[in-house]
Amino acid sequence: MKIKKVKGKSAKARESQIWQLRLYVMESTLKSEQAFANLKQFCETHLKGCYRIKVIDLLKQPQLAKGDQILAIPTVVRQLPKPVRTVIGTLSDFERVLAGLDLRATT
Amino acid sequence: MKQSPPKPRNTRNSGKEKVISMKKPPSRAKPKMFPLPKCPTGIQGLDEITGGGLPRGRPTLICGGAGCGKTLLAAEFLVRGTTQFDEPGVFMSFEETEPELRANVASLGFELAALVRRKQILVDHVRIERSEFQETGEYDLEGLFVRLGHAIDTIGAKRVVLDTLEALFASLPNEAILRAELRRLFRWLKEKGVTAVITAERGIGQLTRHGLEEYVSDCVILLDHRVNDQIATRHLRVVKYRGALHGTNEFPFLIGDDGISVLPITSLSLNHKVSNERIATGIPRLDAMLGGKGFFRGSSILLTGTPGTGKTIVSANFAHAAARRGERVLFFSFEESPQQIIRNLHSIGLRLDPLVKRGLLRFHSARPSLYGLEMHLATMFKEIATFKPQVVIVDPITSLMDAGTDSECKAMITRLIDFLKAAQITTLFTSLTQGGHALQQSEASMSSLMDSWLLLQDFEGNGERNRVFYVLKARGMAHSNQIREFLISNHGIDIVDAYIGASGVLTGSARVAQEDLRKAAVLTNQQQAAGLKREVERKRTAIERQISGLRSDYESEAEELRRIAEQVSSSTLMLTTERAASSRLRQADTNVVASTRARATHNGRANS
Numbered sequence: 158m159k160i161k162k163v164k165g166k167s168a169k170a171r172e173s174q175i176w177q178l179r180l181y182v183m184e185s186t187l188k189s190e191q192a193f194a195n196l197k198q199f200c201e202t203h204l205k206g207c208y209r210i211k212v213i214d215l216l217k218q219p220q221l222a223k224g225d226q227i228l229a230i231p232t233v234v235r236q237l238p239k240p241v242r243t244v245i246g247t248l249s250d251f252e253r254v255l256a257g258l259d260l261r262a263t264t
Numbered sequence: 265m266k267q268s269p270p271k272p273r274n275t276r277n278s279g280k281e282k283v284i285s286m287k288k289p290p291s292r293a294k295p296k297m298f299p300l301p302k303c304p305t306g307i308q309g310l311d312e313i314t315g316g317g318l319p320r321g322r323p324t325l326i327c328g329g330a331g332c333g334k335t336l337l338a339a340e341f342l343v344r345g346t347t348q349f350d351e352p353g354v355f356m357s358f359e360e361t362e363p364e365l366r367a368n369v370a371s372l373g374f375e376l377a378a379l380v381r382r383k384q385i386l387v388d389h390v391r392i393e394r395s396e397f398q399e400t401g402e403y404d405l406e407g408l409f410v411r412l413g414h415a416i417d418t419i420g421a422k423r424v425v426l427d428t429l430e431a432l433f434a435s436l437p438n439e440a441i442l443r444a445e446l447r448r449l450f451r452w453l454k455e456k457g458v459t460a461v462i463t464a465e466r467g468i469g470q471l472t473r474h475g476l477e478e479y480v481s482d483c484v485i486l487l488d489h490r491v492n493d494q495i496a497t498r499h500l501r502v503v504k505y506r507g508a509l510h511g512t513n514e515f516p517f518l519i520g521d522d523g524i525s526v527l528p529i530t531s532l533s534l535n536h537k538v539s540n541e542r543i544a545t546g547i548p549r550l551d552a553m554l555g556g557k558g559f560f561r562g563s564s565i566l567l568t569g570t571p572g573t574g575k576t577i578v579s580a581n582f583a584h585a586a587a588r589r590g591e592r593v594l595f596f597s598f599e600e601s602p603q604q605i606i607r608n609l610h611s612i613g614l615r616l617d618p619l620v621k622r623g624l625l626r627f628h629s630a631r632p633s634l635y636g637l638e639m640h641l642a643t644m645f646k647e648i649a650t651f652k653p654q655v656v657i658v659d660p661i662t663s664l665m666d667a668g669t670d671s672e673c674k675a676m677i678t679r680l681i682d683f684l685k686a687a688q689i690t691t692l693f694t695s696l697t698q699g700g701h702a703l704q705q706s707e708a709s710m711s712s713l714m715d716s717w718l719l720l721q722d723f724e725g726n727g728e729r730n731r732v733f734y735v736l737k738a739r740g741m742a743h744s745n746q747i748r749e750f751l752i753s754n755h756g757i758d759i760v761d762a763y764i765g766a767s768g769v770l771t772g773s774a775r776v777a778q779e780d781l782r783k784a785a786v787l788t789n790q791q792q793a794a795g796l797k798r799e800v801e802r803k804r805t806a807i808e809r810q811i812s813g814l815r816s817d818y819e820s821e822a823e824e825l826r827r828i829a830e831q832v833s834s835s836t837l838m839l840t841t842e843r844a845a846s847s848r849l850r851q852a853d854t855n856v857v858a859s860t861r862a863r864a865t866h867n868g869r870a871n872s
Contacts, residue, residue, distance in 0.1 A: 183406050191401070215407060219414035226391050227407035229399075229436070247401030257398025 176200075176208040177237040181227050184216045188247050192231035195248035202251075203260055233258070300507045303351075303423070303459040306344030307337070309526030313502055313511040318483055323450050323460040325480040327472045328487030332498055333519050334463040336372065337487065338425040339365065340523045341461050343374045345423045346384040353423035354415040354458075355387045358431035362387040372523045386415045392435040399437060405445040409452060416458060424453065424460040433474045450479050471503065482506045488514070497636035500526050516638030525642055527679065536685045538562060542741075543655075543690060546585025547578070549759035550718075553735055553744035559716055560740060561654075562688040564681050566711055568695040569720030573731050574752055575694040576600070578720070579657045580609045581757060582692055584616060587624040591654035595627045596644060598663035602627035613756050626651055632663040640664055641676050645683060656684060660694040661710075674710065681713050715739045720750065723771045730772035732762055749775065 180196055182189035193212060200208045215222050215230065225234045229245040235258050244257035254260075302316035311317050318324045318341075326334050342353035357365055365387060366376045379385040388411060416424065429446070436442050453460045462480055467473035477484055484503040489496060499514040517526040542557035551558045559565055569575045576599075583593045597605060605627065606616045619625040628647050630640070648656060658664075658680075665673040677693075684691045695710070711717050717736040722729050733750040735743045749771045751758040763770040763778045770778050 181407060183410070188402055188404070195401075215410040219410045222407050222411040222414065223388060227411070228390060228392060228405055228432075229403040229408075230406035230410075231403060232397075232407065241396075243397035244400060245397055246399045246403040249401035253398050253400035257400065 174207060174238065176204050176235065178208060178210045179225065179234045179236055180210055180212045181222070181225070181230060181232045181234070182212060182214055183230050184214045186230075189231050191247040191249070192233070195251075195254075196233055199248060199251055199254055203255070235259075302508070303345075304349060305341050306348045307340055307524050307526065309515065309517065310500070310524070313500075313515060313526060314483075314505060315508055315510055318459055318461070319505070319508070320459050321454065321457045322482040323453050323462055323480045324483040324485065325462050325464060325472070325477055326485045326487065327464045327466050327477070329466045329489060332487040332489040333517075333524065334487055335360070335365075335427050336369065336519055337485075337524055338427055338461045338463055339369045339374065339376075340372070342385055342423055342425055343369065343376065343379065344523075346379055351422035352384045352419040353386075353425065354412065354419070354421045355385060355425045355427065356412060356415070357387065357389045357427045358392070359428050361389045361391075365389075371521070372519070373521055374523070383419050386419050386421065388412075388415050392432070394435050394437075403441065405442070405449070408445075409449065413456070416456060422458060424458045426460065426462045428463050428465065430464050430472065430474050430476065446476070447479050487517075492636070495633070495636040497638045516636075516642070518639050518642040520642065520646060522646075525646065527638060527642055527645065536562075536682075537688065539688060543589075544585055545578075546581035546583075547757050547759060549748065550578075553746075553748070553759075554716075554738055555741040555743055557741075559690060559738075561690050562685060563690060563715035563739070564685065564713065565690070565692045565716045565718065566695055566714040567692060567718045567720065568697050570697055570722050573720035573722055574750060574757070575696070575720060576605065576659055577609065577612060577614075577752060577757060578718070579659055579692050579694055580605065580614060580616065583625060583655065583657055584609075584614055584619065586655040586690075587616075587619040587622075590624065592623075592651060593619075593625045593655045593657065594647060594651050594653035595625065595657045595659065596647075597627060597629045597659050598632045599660065601629050611754075612752060613754055626653070632666055637664060637672055637676050641680060644680065648684070648687070648689070653689060656689050656691045658691065658693045660696045662696045677710060678713060711737075723769065726772065726774045728772050730775075732769065732771055733759065 178196070178200070180193060182192065196210060200210065213221050215227070221227075225232075225241075225243075227234075231245070231247065233244045233248065233254075235242040242257060242259050244254055248254050301320040302311075302314070302318065303320040304311050304317035305314075326337055328334050339355065342355055345351040345353050355365065360368065362380075366380075369376050376385065376387070380387060390408070390411070412424070415421065432442055432446075433439065450460075450462075462476065464472035464474070464476045466486075467475070471477045471484060471486065481504070483505045486501045486503045488499040488501070490499060498517050498519070500517045501514045502510045502512065515526050517524055539561040541561040542559065543561050544551050544558040545554070567575050567578055579595075583595055587593045595602075595605070600608070602620075606620070609616055616625060620627070626647075628644075630643070632640070634640075644658075661677065664676070681691065693714070714737075716738040719734055719736045721732050721734075723732050724730075731750040731752070732747050734745075734747045737743075747762050747764070747769055748759045749762040751760060763775045
C-alpha cells in the first residue's frame with residue numbers, strides 16, 4: 158500500500174530534504190480519493206521530485222491510527238522534515254495546505 | 265477493522281456469554297415487563313440509586329463542573345468492570361495521558377497499570393492540538409471510530425469511557441461536522457453494544473457546555489461540588505434515566521481511598537430486624553435501672569448531658585464492657601484523640617489500650633470541621649463496613665451538627681441510624697447540651713429516632729456541682745424512674761441513690777450531710793432508748809428490792825406469829841398436863857402446886 162513518488166532530480170543535498178508524507182484514508186471513499194488526488198497535485202506543484210507519500214488505509218491497519226493521533230479522515234501527516242505537521246480534510250484549498258504543511262518556512 | 269486485531273482471548277467470550285445470559289431474562293419474561301438490562305458499576309451506592317447500574321449497551325453522560333470527580337467515576341466504572349464483573353474496558357482520554365491517569369487513579373487504590381498489562385483495560389490518549397494542524401476541505405471523524413473500534417476489538421471491551429469528548433470542540437474548528445460525527449458516534453457505540461460513559465463539563469444554563477445531552481439521552485448523571493459554609497460536599501444526581509426508575513434526589517458522595525461511594529440512604533426502608541438480646545452497659549447499677557439487663561442489641565441510645573457530666577466515661581464503659589465480651593467496638597470521637605481518651609479513662613481505672621491492641625476496639629478521631637457532614641457520614645459508613653463492629657459509639661453527635669444545617673443533620677442521623685439498625689449494630693450517641701430545658705426540647709426531634717435516652721445532669725448547690733443521672737426513656741423495657749447520683753472515682757463509675765426528701769433532691773456533700781444527720785438522729789434515738797431501758801431496769805430492781813423487804817418483813821412477822829402460836833399451843837399443852845398432874849397431886853400441898861406452876865413457867869420460857 159505504498160505509493161511512493163520519488164524523484165531525486167540530481168542533488169544529494171536534497172535527499173535529506175525529502176518530504177515524507179503520510180496520508181491516512183479509509184478505503185476508497187470519495188473523500189479519500191479526493192484527498193489523494195489533491196495531495197498528489199499539490200506535491201507535484203510545490204515539491205516536485207522531493208517527496209514521498211505513504212497512503213495508510215485505516216480499515217486495514219487500524220492500529221496505526223493511534224501513533225499519529227489520527228481522528229479525522231482524511232489526514233495528511235508530515236513526518237519529515239520535523240516538526241510533525243498535520244492537515245485534515247480533502248486538501249481542497251492549497252493555500253491552507255501550504256500553511257498547514259508549513260511549506261514556505263522550509264523551502 | 266476485522267482481520268487485523270489479534271483475536272481477543274477467552275475471557276472475552278466468557279464475558280460475552282455472561283452478557284447474553286444477563287440479557288436473556290428480560291426477553292423470556294416478557295409479560296413481566298422486565299426493565300431494561302443494567303450494567304452494574306460496582307460503585308458503592310450508585311447501583312442502588314440507579315436500580316442496578318447504568319443502561320447496558322447504551323451511552324451514559326456524566327456531567328459536572330471542574331473537580332467534581334467525573335474522570336474518577338468513569339475510571340472506577342472501568343476498573344470495577346474488569347475486576348468485579350469481568351468486563352474489559354477502553355478508556356479513551358482526550359485530556360490526560362496514560363501515565364497521568366494511572367497516577368490519578370492509583371491514589372484510589374486502582375492498579376491501572378496491572379490491568380493494562382493484563383489487557384483488561386486499554387487506555388488510548390487522544391492528543392489533539394489546535395495549533396498543530398490545519399483543516400482544509402471536508403473530513404469526518406472516521407479515524408476516531410477506527411481507533412475506538414480497534415481498541416474495543418483488541419481486548420473485547422464491554423465498557424467504554426470517553427473522557428471529555430468536549431475537548432474536541434476546542435480542537436476541531438468545524439462544529440457542524442463535529443456534531444454530526446458525535447451523533448454518529450453515539451449511534452455507533454449503541455450498535456457496538458458497549459456500555460459507554462461520556463464525561464462532559466457542566467455548562468451555563470444547560471447540563472453540558474456543548475449540549476452533549478442532546479445526543480446522549482439514555483442516562484444523564486450530574487455531579488456537583490458545592491461549598492456550603494466553607495465546607496465542600498460532592499453531590500450526585502441522576503437527572504434522567506430512560507426506561508427505569510431511579511432515585512431522583514441529590515445524593516452526597518465522596519472520593520475516598522478506595523474509590524467513590526454514594527450514600528443512597530434515604531432509599532432504605534423502615535423494616536429492619538430487631539433483636540431480643542440484651543447487652544450489659546458495663547455499669548451494673550445502670551443495668552439494674554434498665555430492667556436488670558441493659559439495652560437491647562441493635563438499639564440506638566442517646567446520652568445527653570451538659571459539659572463535664574461524664575458522657576464520654578459512660579460511653580467508654582459501654583465500649584469496654586462490649587469489648588470485654590469479645591465484641592468489636594468502633595469509637596468515633598469528634599473531640600478527643602484516641603490517646604487522650606485512653607489516658608483519661610485510665611485515670612478512672614478503665615484500661616482500653618489492651619482492647620485496642622487486641623483489635624476489639626477501634627478509635628476513629630476526626631475534627632468535625634475537617635469536612636462536610638456527608639463526608640463524615642461516608643467515612644463512618646466506610647469504617648463501619650470495613651471494621652464490622654457490633655457496637656458503635658459516636659462521641660459527640662452534636663459536634664457533627666455544627667458541620668451542617670439542622671435538616672441536614674437530622675437527615676444524616678436518620679441515615680446513620682437506619683444504616684446501623686439494618687446491620688444490627690448497637691449505637692451509643694452522646695450529645696452535648698448547653699444546659700437549660702430549651703435545648704433538651706430542641707433535641708426532641710433527634711430523640712424520636714432513639715430507642716433509649718439517658719440524661720446526665722449537673723446539680724448545682726451548696727457551692728458544688730454534682731452529677732445526676734436518669735433514664736428518660738427506654739423503649740420496650742421496664743426501667744427505673746428515679747434520679748440517681750452518679751459518682752466518678754478512681755475505681756470508675758458508681759451510681760448511688762440520691763437523697764430525695766422534703767427539700768428536693770440532695771446530692772454530693774448535701775447528700776452526705778443529710779446522711780450524717782440521719783445517722784445522728786438514729787444515734788440519739790438509740791441513746792435515748794438505752795437510757796430508758798436502764799431506767800426501767802433500775803426501777804424494776806428497786807421494786808424487786810422493795811418487794812423482797814416487804815417479803816422479809818412479812819416473813820419475820822409470820823415467824824413471830826408462828827412462834828406465838830406455838831407458845832400458845834405449848835402453854836396450853838402444859839396447862840393441860842399440869843392440870844392433869846395437879847389433879848393427880850390434888851392430894852398434895854397447894855404450895856407444891858404453886859412451885860410446880862412456877863417451874864412450868866420457867867420450862868416454857870426455856871423452851872421458846
